[in-house]
Amino acid sequence: MQVLGSITPLSAPFQDRIASQILTESFKAKHILLQPGETARRIYYIKEGFLRAYNVDENGKECTSWLMGANDLMISVYSFFTQRPADEYIEVLADCILQSISYHQLQSYYADFREGNYIGRVLTEKYYILSEERSIFMRTKTPEERYKILLQQHSQIEQLTTQSNIASYLGITRETLSRIRAKILRPHLTK
Template sequence: MNDSQIFLNIQKHIDLTAEERDWISAVLELRDIPKKERVLEQGQICRKLYFVESGSLRAYNSNKQGKESTIMFAVQDWWITDMYSFVNQKPALLSLETLEDSRLYSLDFLALEQLFTKIPKLERFFRILFQKAYVREQLRVLDAISRTTEDRYARFVAKYPQITSKVTQKQIASYLGVTPEFLSSVKK
């Protein structure tokens, strides 16, 4: 497991000793999840942080009328969770669903807290990830209030080509905050 994709991902930001890798390996859970399965239901407490070894997921919110708004996607070598629920251990605002057969590593909330004590530099790794995620979301909000749908769609396709081939037009439309019909007219 020490040369698996998750450790290559961590290695981008911090170096781990063999002992530290062993500690992490001991608490990681690797699961194969079929397409269209929810690994988290909105309203549940999110107790896991997921790393995508293969496959893809989306995180979305469903309102009282059943309208889904896609908040984020995750593909191979990305991390995903409902950050609000995971950090605060409160009911999830999002559901997480596989878009295709996926292989996921999961890190339990309590195990991760223990790892932070044993491996302080792991906090640095996650701080870097969370900072990058915050910047990405800030730029997304700015795009939403200052760019046309055409621009936002073009930027999405250019920035995330690995996602556009895995998701439906309806899911892209919900991510962009428009109807599938409007997105279809934009694409023409």
């Protein structure tokens, strides 16, 4: 609730409604929160932990689209907002504590509380901007630049997930990632 309150003041009735409806759950690493064919019924706030969203292509290759950590939201956007089956997985990468609300609860916040609409708009804008930044990042940055940016965004990424997941997120092979890591993390070895 502190996160929402940092966006705009929350009325007592809104705070009471959220407090009575928010679901707090713990999940272990490797737990699948959503898989293709299921409909995303909840939007998750990551209190602790690290998650990823990914698709599997026709060749069985995993393609990671999002990596999210503490204080981020995790959602299958298309599935949640259309209430249709997802095409992606959401996987817990590091043990986590998640807080969530349902699609119908969110819609009631929009309908019943002015600040609910405002918060929804601010968060939608934030994550739309992140999506646009990711799209630009993938089109205009070199693999080495993408890796450096990822390290800035998630300084503990190496401890939170596998090299395969990192490479998948960066749109490169594990071998390319190994070369980049050697160059960046151990520059004295490449001279």
